[in-house]
Structure formats: structure tokens, C-alpha cells
Amino acid sequence: MSESPNPDPRALLDVAHLHVGVLGGTGEQGRGLARRLAMAGQRVTIGSRDGGRAAAIAADLGHGVRGADNATTAREADVVIVAVPWDGHAETLMSLRDELAGTIVVDCVNPLGFDKQGAFSLAVAEGSAAQQAAEILPESTVVAAFHHVSAVLLLDSAVDSIDTDILVLGDDRAATDVVQSLASRIPGARGVYGGRLRNAGQVEAFTANLISMNRRYKIHAGIRVTDL
Numbered sequence: 001m002s003e004s005p006n007p008d009p010r011a012l013l014d015v016a017h018l019h020v021g022v023l024g025g026t027g028e029q030g031r032g033l034a035r036r037l038a039m040a041g042q043r044v045t046i047g048s049r050d051g052g053r054a055a056a057i058a059a060d061l062g063h064g065v066r067g068a069d070n071a072t073t074a075r076e077a078d079v080v081i082v083a084v085p086w087d088g089h090a091e092t093l094m095s096l097r098d099e100l101a102g103t104i105v106v107d108c109v110n111p112l113g114f115d116k117q118g119a120f121s122l123a124v125a126e127g128s129a130a131q132q133a134a135e136i137l138p139e140s141t142v143v144a145a146f147h148h149v150s151a152v153l154l155l156d157s158a159v160d161s162i163d164t165d166i167l168v169l170g171d172d173r174a175a176t177d178v179v180q181s182l183a184s185r186i187p188g189a190r191g192v193y194g195g196r197l198r199n200a201g202q203v204e205a206f207t208a209n210l211i212s213m214n215r216r217y218k219i220h221a222g223i224r225v226t227d228l
Helices: 026-040 051-061 068-074 086-095 129-136 151-155 173-181 195-215
Strands: 019-022 042-048 066-069 081-083 104-108 110-117 118-123 141-144 164-171 189-195
Touching: 019 026, 019 068, 026 042, 026 051, 026 151, 042 051, 042 068, 042 141, 051 066, 051 173, 066 068, 068 086, 081 086, 081 173, 086 129, 086 141, 104 118, 104 129, 104 173, 110 195, 129 141, 129 195, 164 195, 173 189, 189 195
Parallel strands: 019 042, 019 081, 042 066, 081 104, 104 141, 164 189
Antiparallel strands: 110 118, 141 164
């Protein structure tokens, strides 16, 4: 696939009509992304293995967010964000292979470990969580994004703008354009193309560095790409 003739991230698509599902939507990252996208006017459903729990959390989030079981969420959404814990990543995706066929799947999972020295990246046989998703879901279009967005900021009602760039990686130009445009609907955020899916590993791993910065400086760090 050729590179974009116009890489300006401000050249956005109209994605307001898309239904976004969030697997792992009852966790902090999933809830935060669901909340911000719904506040921006997106139709959002959060999924969980327990549909009743998802519905209760969705009601607490407000902004029209709906809750359902994972299978319903995956089947009905146009774009599905995967925000499940790493240790359940493969199992969750394998169980939803049929429901996710033909769907843009946005993987934001960071394979990380933690010890007394802090966070560190874990080796993934496929190269990254996103590449693992692509192998498990051959009939879906997998994109990597939303790895470096603070769940604390996403969920903080006092924060109006999320000051960060969101790196979007993938091998399908149309799909990365859609995800860049979705990311850019969050006030303050900007979706930026970050390369092919094979480069997702270092993006996922960099989250460990951000966690170290956050702990040292007591902040919620994001990233900005300069000269763009």
C-alpha cells in the first residue's frame, strides 16, 4: 500500500456516524475512551463478559453509552476498540473471531510486566499485541492506536481537553484514516499515522517509559509529534 499523498493529520474523515464498540469497556482505559468518544458525539457500546455489569457501568458513564456482552458489542459495532488486559487478549479475540469479521479492530493493549523496579515490556511471539490480533483475526482489519492516553485524564470530569497525539499504526490506509479521524474527535487529541503494523511493538513498549515518567514526576504524560 502506498503512503498517503497528503499526510496532514488535519485532513479528517467524517466518522460521526460510526458505531464504536469497546471490548474491555468496564476497565479504566475502556471506560475512559468510551466516555470521551461518546462526549464527542460518537455512538458507543462498552462490552464485557457480563452484559449486565457492562450495562450498569454504561449507565454510570452517561453520555448515551450503552452496555452489552462482548459478542453483541463486537457484532454490532463498525469499529471495535480492544482494551482488555494482556493476559486475556488472545483468548478474548479467539472467542470473537466470527463476530469481528469484516470489522476495523483497534488494539490498544500494552503487554507490560511490573516488578519492584517498575513497568517493563513483555516479549510477544508475534511481535506485538496488535500483530497477535492480526494473526487471530484474519478477516478483520487490525489497527494499533490509543496506547499512550492516560485513563486517569480520560475519566476526569475536570479535564476538558486531552493534550496528546495518538499514534495510529496499520497496513490498510482506509482503516488508519478512520482511526485517526476518530482519535481526533477527542478534544485536544490528534490522530497521527505512526507506521505499519509491524512497528506496533515499540509503540506498545514505550508505555513503560511513560509510566516511569508519571511515577517520577507525578504527572499523566502523553506525547506530541513536532513539526507536523
